[in-house]
Amino acid sequence: MWLTQPFNERSTQLFIGVLLAAMTLVTLLHVVVPAGHPLHVNAYTVNLFGKYLSYALLAVAVDLVWGYLGILSLGHGAFFAIGGYAMGMYLMRQIGDRGTYGDPVLPDFMVFLSWESLPWYWLGFDMAWFGFLMVLLAPGALALVFGFLAFRSRVTGVYLSIITQALTFALMLAFYRNEMGFGGSDGLTDFRDILGFNLRSNETRLGLFLASGVALGASYLLCRAIVGSKLGRVCVATRDAEARTRFLGYRVERFQLFVFVVSAMLAGLAGALYVPQVGIINPSEFSPLFSIEIVLWVALGGRATLYGAVIGAILVNYAKTVFTGVMPDAWLFALGGMFVLVTVFLPKGVAGLLAYRFKRRRDESDAAPGQEVTP
């Protein structure tokens, strides 16, 4: 079975092992260790970790297309946000008549805009299964249409990057409009519960954290499986020599489209996990800056490794949490500096650094004493 194939790789075993260990550790420290104990992990931190995990999932999605397909998407924030909006719409409908205006069907902002009834695209989101399905299908559909047009006409490289950026920019402008029916600049917020669980309770937060972890692990396995399969080989070939792959008889655009859509769906899933944990989704997630920041996570962690993307996402976001708390002004300096330093000095990212270290140690132990080690 191709899905279990990745377990033969050492890096995957290691990754899944570390992920499971971290999830167990956080859960134990949160539940078993009593509050007030220095090792206790409070609900806020659990929530923060959950957020990091959903970002990590997003980074994996970007790494899948950038690392293995050579498509630098500067618009993955759009898929993330659309998934988030789909989840947000479901959560909005769950509020029911508990909103400020007490309307049983219409969300508060629609009552505020004095809309008479739900727009057609809001129908069905009162059902959990439909909402969760849309989390995958909506970004997938956008990626399918966009990718179909782009890959068919062989738009690649920088051009593709620029139009993906334009795509997310256009969507951001669109979602800022009140007429769109997605809450305008305020977005969707004031969520109450998910699947009947209160979003503000500690248990739900832990549950969402674990769900993010499971989703990350599963998506990682899926991506590894794709990358390790024959299809993955074609993708890498496309990345390295697109024209040559095409001449060998492969319909390159189909492979590109398939992987692009899978990646968009994973980004949507990440968005859907992110929204209930932060309690809001608004158009700023569509901003080109966010999308390009995701790319930095991947670049910092190490492109085309998948686990590198996870490392990068967690590192950068941890740094962001620290910086914005201590020196909010300095964050953009740090972020900008990272972009420059990583691309100029660390083209393979942290993962590349780690691999180089391990390799060197092995080389050193293998090499005869006195012999020069060439890196």
Next chain:
Amino acid sequence: MRSLLLLWLLVLLVVPLTAHAQPSADDEAAIELLEALDVDSFPAKGEAIDAIVASDDERARGWLQALLDGRLQRADDGRFVIVLDNSGRDWPVEDALSGEDLGEMSRRDLDRIGINNALRNQLRSVIAVVDLYSPNVDQRRTSAERLLGEVDEDLAGPIEALIEEEEDARVRQRLTLALAIHRLEQGDIQAVEHLDGSLHSSARIALNRATSSDDEALAQAATAALANIEQNLRLNRAAETLYFGLSMGSVLVLAAIGLAITFGVMGVINMAHGELIMLGAYTTWMMQQLLPGQPGLALILAIPAGFMVAALAGIAIERSVIQFLKGRPLETLLATFGVSLILQQLVRTGISPLNRTVVTPEWMSGSVAINDALSLTLNRMYVLGFALVVFAALMLVMRRTRLGLEVRAVTQNRAMARSMGIRATRVDILTFGLGSGVAGLAGVALSQLTNVGPNLGQNYIIDSFMVVVFGGVGNLWGTLVAGLSLGVINQVLEPWAGAVLAKIIVLVFIILFIQKRPRGLFPQKGRAAEG
């Protein structure tokens, strides 16, 4: 020599004093005119007002206005004064004859020259006309402008006489229009002919009223004239949209043309291009801070200064980052994006996160009125002209200079160019500096149209890339056509879609367009297209 100078000073001092002390013959006549106002009979006052109007005295308008407002008063000592502000307890006054400031006077020492409603009406119409006799053309123009739709039976006669004498065509045209509107209100069908084709709103209002007239022939004529005017107005509106579109397009061209060189010709993705524009705009602001009170001079000096600042910043970016990433466009994109973040934050912490105001010099503000429905703002016209000049200059540099030749040689075949003795690294630096400098120029121009803030560049970077890609990478003409046409398309869409939706539609249009023609409007052909 010294005594001569002293004598001269003495003369200078004495002449105005004597002139002041003895009322001239003019002033005596004026006092007589004003004395005639200070009588009890209102009809007599009415005659006095007519006498003032007929007097040709330059001060007449001020007196009449003051009389209308109840500010023409007589002090205890018999002098006529004009109260400047009658809100407080003591009123600041000036002499009605000499205009000399007399300080403040108590209201008890002053005696108001009263008027009734009939006089008030007379004054109003008289004041409207009195400026028409003024020797100053501008005053006649504003006065004639005010008369539109205000002409009544009493004024019709004098205006008709004035039209004969008037020398200024514009004043004459206005007066004719004002008279025609009056005639139309009287039910004169001939007047419709005069109004037909006029774009002024008061003419349209009068015609509109005439369409519901009882006189059927008149109503029909008015309807026809209105339809004519509507058609004309639509044309003018289209012209205005085109102008705004071209203006917006020129901004896009300015923002994108530097990118067309660094991205289009050199193939370097510089995401910090927007921030170079921002630097140019801030240079303008800085120059105006250095030269307070001379915004025009500062703006002109900002053109070379903005170019240099942005060019040096661009070269610094090229040397410190981009040269290490040669042949890795996606990495270049990321690194320069990082640079853009740093530059933004630098301005935010170094200067201010708030917007700065750049003053528009006098010769750039205001607008040129083409006709009654169409006036073009000057600053946009200057920016449009500036964009074209910059474009022409760049074309010259690329086509006619040694540098341009070397740039094209290096981009087409680097190795071959080098073996022909061209120093490729130097060309890289110069080209990048040129493209960046042009971004600085864009910033100088933009500072006249939008707010100067740390986010200025960010707002233009996506648009700029769109313009370059839409026009066809590596083609300066394509950038010009793409920028101008995108600006016009945006303006055409705006009225019925709204600004934001128009922008979205344009973006989606470009995204779809690139799918259809990945190499833009004017794709490069031949050898340059490879790679």
